[in-house]
Amino acid sequence: MNVLVVGGAGYIGSHMCKCLSEAGHAVVVLDNLATGHRAAVQWGELVEASLGDVAAVGDTLRRHRIDVVMHFAASSLVGESMSDPYKYYANNVCATLALLQAMREAGVSQFVFSSTAAVFGEPQAELIDETHPCQPINPYGNSKLAVERMLDDAARAYGLRATALRYFNAAGACDSGLIGESHEPESHLIPRLLRRAAGEALDVQIFGTDYPTRDGTCVRDYVHVCDLADAHLLALEYSRAQPGFHTFNLGNGTGFTVLEVLAAAQSVVGRPLDIPRGPRRAGDPATLVASSRKARERLGWRPRRADIRRIVADAWAWHQKPAF
Structure with a gap:
């Protein structure tokens, strides 16, 4: 298929x-490079444009005979969303609406959306599945949930085939070292x-060591970025056969504490890292772990790079010699 990313x-x-x-699809990238990197576009043609440029988006959809759109172009900093919510509604909601309208005019009826666990808000269960209440606690989560609801409405009204993939903590890098x-x-x-560890003077600290977890630090679900890409590829095939709007949570189903991530990083880099401990950070829940049972059963997705040391090692290979 011809896929616009x-x-x-x-x-x-x-x-x-x-x-x-690698799966044999023809790729076209649309990105305004506000936070992306030109050097990262190594598969497919780059169209340098913003989603708000309706003419450029429509021309790209028609000229490349796009079959499906995959959407990763969101503002995603929670703190920034709190201080500048208009930016998040403009970029994440309004620009996505413009994209969907351009797709409808061009006859493109399949959409895969990069969503987030932020749509859930404070966790009410040890494992978060798709039935968990959606009660975001920041504008970032609100903006993503608004798009999900828009996709559900569009599926009912216009026959859009849409899938939203809600993932938790993307990490790692491909083993090619290219990106x-x-x-x-x-x-x-x-x-x-x-x-x-690579020598940058970053202020890094551990926020809270008195949580009700196995070592007192927060537990988070880290998913290898290549496993996430595999899930999106499966979702693309799934939505071709299944009409309507669908949501899937993506995670390893096993969380890692901050200290376990630190231990993995020290093992991978081969030396201790002096990371100070500090008080809890406001708004940080003790545990955020996904249930991916639905994705496993319906998409056939199996994370193949779930070990935290593997995730960190692949990331370290990139950070030692980043290409951009």
Whole structure:
């Protein structure tokens, strides 16, 4: 198929482009490079444009005879969403609506959406499945949930075949070393630890050591970025056969504590990392772990890179010699 990857110059989007290309699909990337990297576009043509450029989006859909759109082009910093919610509603909701309208006009009726566990808000269960209440606690989560509801409505009204994949903590990098995680600013634990190990003067600390977990630190579900790409590829095939709107949670189903991630990082880099301990950070739940039973049963998805040391090692290979 001809696949338009919106946000394909970013971290997860670029890994998706690699996965699609290897599976035999023709890839086109649409990205304004506000946070993405031109050097990450190594699979498919780059169309440098924003989603708000309706003419460019429509022309791209028609000129490349796009069959399906995969959407990774969201603003995603929780803290920033709290201080600048208009930016998040404009980019994540309004721009996505413009994209969906352009798709309808161009006759493109399949859509795979990169969503997030932030749609759930505070966890009410040890394992979060698709039946968990959606009660976001920040504008980022609200904006993603708004798009999910829009997709559900569009599926009912227009016959859009749409799938939203809600994942927790994407991490790692492909073993080719060609692409990896490169954000500015970087807010994720694993790349912050590894960039500190690589010599950057990042202020990294552990927030809270008195949580009701096995070692007192927060538990999070880390998913290898290539496993996420595999899930999106399966979702693409699933929505071809299944009309309507579908949601899937993606996670390893086993969480790792902050100290376990630190131990994996120290093992991989081969030396101790002096990371100070601090008080709890407001709004951090003790545990966030996904139930991926639905994705396993309906998509046939199996994370193949679930070991935390493997995830960290692949990320470290990138951070030692990042290409961008």
